[in-house]
Amino acid sequence: MTSLLAVLIDGSIYASWLFLVAAGLTVIYGVMRILNMAHGSFYAIGAYSAASLVGWYFNNGIGPAWISYLLLVGAALVAGLIVGVIIERGLLRLMYGRDEILMVIITYALLLILEDTMKIVWGVNPYFAYQPYSELGRTSLGLLKVSNYDLSLVGVSAVIGLVLWGLLERTNTGKVLRAVIHDREIAVAMGVNVRLMFTITFVIGTILGALAGALTAPAISVVPGIGIEVIVLAFAVVVIGGLGSIGGAAVGALLVGLSRAAAVHYAPEFELFVIYGVMSLVLAFRPEGLFGRTLARKI
């Protein structure tokens, strides 16, 4: 029973992290039709920025611990905004309208460049910023002691999911974005500034990626390559849920998170297999993903 509870808790925590990463990826694909391989780098940049800032804050004993949580979020917002604007304006804007495969290659090249740039900036040794994680303490759930930081990550993830849903479904900006998703040419004809919408979408996606990295940083060792590992998992999640679907990303994250936790607790040898096993099963029966829509292509 304790083991089952541990699977549910570990799975939910892992799923919330996966959702945070996958949300930005799926938003960018939903609006811009770009399979953004560089999204993992945005996650890593957020993690490095947050770990550096929080590490500096605690090493210098500047102030109370609660400020470190603001620093985490602040680092993600600033890093995501700067990187997002530079990449969208400086690179992607030149490539809009090109084939989706070409965009995958371009963003993959960007991922490689950013990975090496991060090694130059932050080096190759791990960064640890555990203070915000340990400061929140732990809560007893049955026989288990669960980190309050991890539990709060589940809450933050749920809030971000709701905000994204509300933004897309309940605001004028969301309506315009959905119009762009539905038919870009008609949207342009109706006077929608599609380029601006693309910039806004990309920056939101970048900030979400950086935020995922920043909020995860206190729980992990921030090392070179974390962005590449993350992007593979994030793709598995959005493919399971259906590309471009926020709800799908949430369900995909839950499926992957719970499956992995069950594997770690009951059959550790199958840990890596189950993630891609679940993805294969879903794709075998629903190639468009659980919540993906089959789209007619204009020829």
Next chain:
Amino acid sequence: MEMLTRPVSGCITIIIAAFTLLVANGAQAERFELGASADEADAVIGCLYPMTGRSATYGRDSIVGIQIALDDLVAETKAGLTPPKLRVIADDPRSKASYAVRLAQDFVAKDNARFFCGIVSSGVAHAVSDLARQEKIIMVGTDHASSRLSIEAGHDYYFRVTNDSWTSMAAGARYLRDLQKETGWKRLAFVGPDYDYGHVSWTDLQLALDGLGVEYETVSALWPKLYEPDYSIYINALQSAKPDVVVTALWGGDFIAFIKQASTTRFFETTRLANFDTGANYDVMMALGDQPYPGLILSARHHNNWPETGRNKRFVAQFHDLTGRYPTYAAEGAYTGVIAIARAIEKAGDADDDRALIKALEGLQLALPEDPPGFASYIDPDTHQIVQAQAVGTVVHNEDFPPSKLMVGNWAIYDAEDLKPSKEMVKRRRDAVAGGSEAVPPPTP
């Protein structure tokens, strides 16, 4: 069209990308060439060590270890002895087996190398060991530690000169046996990286415990991938399994990350954590800060503070004089590799006679920094694995090796002869491979 309408931003993007690539390229390490010139050298050694990435510390320390060995040989020459003049070339295999093989082939073809040395990754070492056998080049492993390389995959041309996973786990099993007498522990868990080294370490530990008749229950065996950044789910799973002792084969940054993440939980209040092969490495000691987590049981292939012999103190001091810092165990491994090759050439009398060199290396005795008083390491003629004593201990305050504030102490010392794999076990493991099994045979019940 887009590009033509936005020529300025397009150019800026290209310039930024080109600059980034240039800087990244410039940041790559160049190969090292040490010792005698190509014209003067009696033999050329081609070494493969990481110079970039997360394991670069071990590569850098290995280069210093090689330099100390070459300096020692020059000092012998000045003292009137006639050690061989060695030329050592080191390059970075970037943790890729195919790239390492390509570099090793170039060592032979372009640099006329007669020896290979080094390699941190056991997976990469397997590939280069195969090449060594094909090309009839003697390979002296200094860092990778999977015992599969010297037992199942051993061959005439492969030698190892630091403790392998068997030696470390044999020492660990003895420590655990003694600990059981004190504490009565029963529940054992293992967490190791999900590749050859991790799995072989776990099998070695079980074989060693079974060989000693230790009774225990395995409550969990977990396999995070190499370079896993987040161990929280594994730590939770370990805590759920309620082990008395967790043995780990995580190394370097992975082991440090595991400790740091476990320290935010009640892990160290409820269980002991043992790392018998790499845990006491100096980079781990530094990363612990001033936190001697209770229940840590550590060892490594070389310690800066054990044995307290003149030879070890001199080696550590030489390293410190050259670099201004203290070495990880990689340095002593590389030092040993070069000294072993030099002594083998002296004994064989010909650096080009591979059969004579193999014969010289088999049984070769070496007085090394990590040898306790009264003992000299030697290479087992059967497995080609060096036979060495091992010290296991717990973490204590010790600021003699700054910036580290902690070192391992409270030593339990295990004799080298006791840590050798038995002939029966070696035969059984080799027979299993000859019978078509790639896997190390599981321990007998």
